[in-house]
Amino acid sequence: MRVIAVMIRILLQLKHDKRTIGLMIFAPIFVLTLMSFIFNGSDYHPKIGITNAPNSFINKLEDNYARVTIYDESEAHEALNQAKVDAIINFESGVPNVKLEGSDPSKNGAVIKLIQNIMQQTSPTIKPDITYLYGYENMSSFDNFGPILIGFFVFFFVFLISGVSFLSERTSGTLERLLATPLHRWEIVMGYLLGFGAFTIIQSSFIAWYSINILGIMMVGSFMLVILITILTALVALTIGTFISAYADNELQMIQFIPLIVVPQVFFSGLFDLSTMDTWLQFIGRFMPLWYAADGLRNVMIRGKGWNDIQGDVYVLISICIFFIIANVITLKKYRKT
């Protein structure tokens, strides 16, 4: 079948272009690793301001490498406002009142963990009273946005590579040459889908496996569902990338679509908290494929949900894919009517 011939050709081209394979697999891995270093740094030593606390408590803090400063009330609040300390602690009748600066979830976590540890050892019955200056308790961390990043990087790199490779098919004249053969337009589109699809199965599986097993992103759901969603994300990126490439004349113009097509999806996919935005603005996310990928991945990885809860996302992704497959077949009409 000609579809298979197109698929094999794409895989052969990839095989000859080791650097692209490397980019598609190792660039996401590299960036995810860097981000896990940044957001998962476990060796952070919190800076703590004390207004009133027993000496034993202060000693314990210092034993645990916290950097402790003693303030009076007003100084302490100023220090917290200016983020000179991560938290201030004030003991009132034996109960520690902890006020966190709150803007950085990893620092919050470090402070809370430290104080809980100390209280466990000294007086396990007393619960510290924790309040936030900025932010809130369950603010996202790498665990929280890791799933989105997996979806995003798969989307980004597949979008770019498939778009550029379809573009070069056009600019090098091979597309025209292909259309001088009895090949159907749909056969080109499906060949691309299968060729890159076969490759993205490997890519997506590897990225998901690496994120979960090596970087230790929180993962309580089914690995197969994670793979399913990442592969669908890749296929959506592929069909959108090839579609968009019809509107670019060269690789640079393809790159120019990134801020238009890819970046907005990051903002609306849930990487940033949108709950404070107007409802109609939040609704924009529903028009972005990455929102569904992120929603599905988060539900599986963080909330451990199964097929029933993510099938909506899966159907939407499949529909987007089919929509752009048809759009691609129609767009090719520009080059040959039949």
Place this chain on the structure above:
Amino acid sequence: MQEVIAKDAESPLCISVEHVNRFFGKKQVLFDIRLGVPYSQILGLLGPSGSGKTTLVKVIAGIDTATSGNVWLLGEKMPKLLLMNKIGYMAQSDALYGELTAEENLRFFASMYNLRGAKQKQRIAEVMSLVNLSEHLKKQVKQYSGGMKRRLSLAISLLHEPQVLILDEPTVGIDPVLRKSIWNELYKLRDNGTTIIITTHVMDEVEKCDYLGMIHDGKLIASGTPNEIKNATSSNTIEEAFLYYGGASK
């Protein structure tokens, strides 16, 4: 404007172009082209670059569609997907996958024409020896020289033994010795029944064609056998004739 080539021929035409106009937006690039090519003949399309030769052959090959007018090929109206099986097309730019080896390119295009298995292997060997590239079969195409790429493109267009061969400037960058052997091959194909359209702006190649069509600014300004054209303008060479028509059309 000249009449259809070989209009007096008894035999049916293999390729017939009827009143073809082609617009790109508001710009007209082909003006009422009328052209007929009998079976087993070589038609040379001659004209300066930008004259519309490539657009015309694309319309004939079914890649492009005329804005108005018809193209008939092998008795059927173009464009038609099934007819693509019977056309060999060589584009002006080498449409090859540089990352792939020559063999991988050939196999890929052979599959497009549903050529497979032993037959595929045999045809690949035949066309590659024809263009003298047999020993470079396993080489990546991006390591090929310009002339080698031209020859590989030609080889690909011959793979499926098409009845109609459309070659857009096939001999650019090919040395005279090889050019001669390619022309001998084209004659052989013609004598075996293949109808060939070839575009060129190399004057010495023009005399080798059975018929000529001269294109200038999207118009067919002259057509006929090389001798007819020379006689009609009382020129000694095709080049003179071409200059005569080129000047006259202004």
